Amino acid sequence: MRKLVLLGGGYGNMRILLRLLPNNLPLDTEIILIDRTPFHSMKTEFYALAAGTSSDQEVRVDFPESDRLTIINAEISRIGLEEKRVYLGNGQEVAYDDLVIGLGCEDKYHGVPGAEEFTHSIQTIGNSRKTYNELLGLPSDAIVGIVGAGLSGIELASELRESRGDLQIKLFDRSPRILRDFPERLSNYVKKWFDNHDVEVVSNANITKVEQNKLYNHEEVIPVDAVVWTAGIQTVKVVRDLNLESDGSGRVVINQYHQLPTDENVYVVGDCAGLPMAPSAQLAEEQAEQIVKILKAMWRSEPLPEKMPEIKLKGFLGSLGQKQGFAYLADRTVTGRIARLMKSGVLWMYKWHNG
Numbered sequence: 001m002r003k004l005v006l007l008g009g010g011y012g013n014m015r016i017l018l019r020l021l022p023n024n025l026p027l028d029t030e031i032i033l034i035d036r037t038p039f040h041s042m043k044t045e046f047y048a049l050a051a052g053t054s055s056d057q058e059v060r061v062d063f064p065e066s067d068r069l070t071i072i073n074a075e076i077s078r079i080g081l082e083e084k085r086v087y088l089g090n091g092q093e094v095a096y097d098d099l100v101i102g103l104g105c106e107d108k109y110h111g112v113p114g115a116e117e118f119t120h121s122i123q124t125i126g127n128s129r130k131t132y133n134e135l136l137g138l139p140s141d142a143i144v145g146i147v148g149a150g151l152s153g154i155e156l157a158s159e160l161r162e163s164r165g166d167l168q169i170k171l172f173d174r175s176p177r178i179l180r181d182f183p184e185r186l187s188n189y190v191k192k193w194f195d196n197h198d199v200e201v202v203s204n205a206n207i208t209k210v211e212q213n214k215l216y217n218h219e220e221v222i223p224v225d226a227v228v229w230t231a232g233i234q235t236v237k238v239v240r241d242l243n244l245e246s247d248g249s250g251r252v253v254i255n256q257y258h259q260l261p262t263d264e265n266v267y268v269v270g271d272c273a274g275l276p277m278a279p280s281a282q283l284a285e286e287q288a289e290q291i292v293k294i295l296k297a298m299w300r301s302e303p304l305p306e307k308m309p310e311i312k313l314k315g316f317l318g319s320l321g322q323k324q325g326f327a328y329l330a331d332r333t334v335t336g337r338i339a340r341l342m343k344s345g346v347l348w349m350y351k352w353h354n355g
């Protein structure tokens with residue numbers, strides 16, 4: 001049997017499973033999925049898990065069941081590209097014919113001393129649970145610092161405000177205005193929400209050091225009871241350890257078929273893949289659609305398209321608590337209740353298709 005091994009059951013590989021199972025897989029091919037968690041974790045919702053507004057069960061769905069699919073629940077410790085094998089933490093080795101690396105990303109601390117040691121994370125479901133325990137266990141009036149005001153920082157700050165009205169929340173933004181790369185209307189809307197809900201946005205911030213209960217913004221020392229780091233990501237260590245050619249942001253360089261330029265049987269999907277757009281679940285899924293087409297053509301020994309179509313993304317949707325939201329779709333901004341309903345709708349559809 002030919003083995004297609006999927007590393008990581010995230011957004012990219014879930015889409016590959018959805019498209020290949022049950023009827024699009026050649027009879028001589030089986031799929032093996034390896035993930036450290038026994039279910040698909042919906043990373044886009046980890047902010048709500050950490051803030052205590054979504055339960056653990058609400059941010060995960062089961063992997064599909066099929067007699068063409070074997071699921072291995074284990075930690076991947078090394079990928080052996082030479083020997084076409086994947087090495088697991090439990091000592092097991094898994095051989096592959098085709099491999100899709102979809103292991104996502106982890107926090108990047110930019111060399112800030114103490115950041116890794118003294119901040120909490122929402123990059124994995126395990127870390128989000130720990131962050132939840134920390135944040136929800138804080139006494140009244142405790143100060144929470146959130147470092148990084150990108151989408152995940154904004155969503156976490158607003159959700160935590162609704163979950164814990166009694167905490168002091170400080171959101172540290174590197175830019176002079178929040179969501180600097182998007183129209184000012186969006187920035188103003190989000191800033192106003194924070195002002196109205198007593199979340200302090202610290203603009204032009206530069207966190208230079210973190211210590212136990214202390215954040216250093218430039219030279220200023222800010223007392224904190226807990227800090228969550230949402231200020232940068234990098235591909236996971238297992239992928240960094242491959243020492244493959246990477247783009248400016250550390251993502252693996254791939255060809256137009258999403259394969260390693262040096263190995264047509266190894267594909268990279270999602271946050272690990274070097275694409276010209278910012279990493280997102282949406283991008284991972286669109287890329288997965290193309291990978292499925294390539295895999296099918298390769299299995300049938302058909303020629304590959306001379307030029308792959310450009311991946312087009314719809315934009316993004318963000319939440320400000322349970323009732324308000326903001327979106328940037330087809331170069332238009334949408335704010336308020338409608339944007340929030342759209343986000344909830346997308347999540348509902350996702351669970352419906354994948355649950």
Ligand SMILES: Cc1cc2nc3c(=O)[nH]c(=O)nc-3n(C[C@H](O)[C@H](O)[C@H](O)COP(=O)(O)OP(=O)(O)OC[C@H]3O[C@@H](n4cnc5c(N)ncnc54)[C@H](O)[C@@H]3O)c2cc1C
Binds near residue numbers: 007046047316
């Ligand atoms: C708070 C937050 C909000 C976000 N909101 C949005 C949004 O609104 N829209 C959007 O498009 N994107 C959003 N993103 C980004 C999005 O979640 C990622 O781009 C997306 O998850 C990437 O998908 P992926 O397939 O690359 O991997 P992931 O979905 O990250 O999945 C990787 C999988 O690999 C597994 N894994 C990793 N390492 C190992 C290992 N060593 N051994 C075994 N298993 C391993 C993990 O358990 C996981 O299941 C958000 C991210 C965060 C953190």
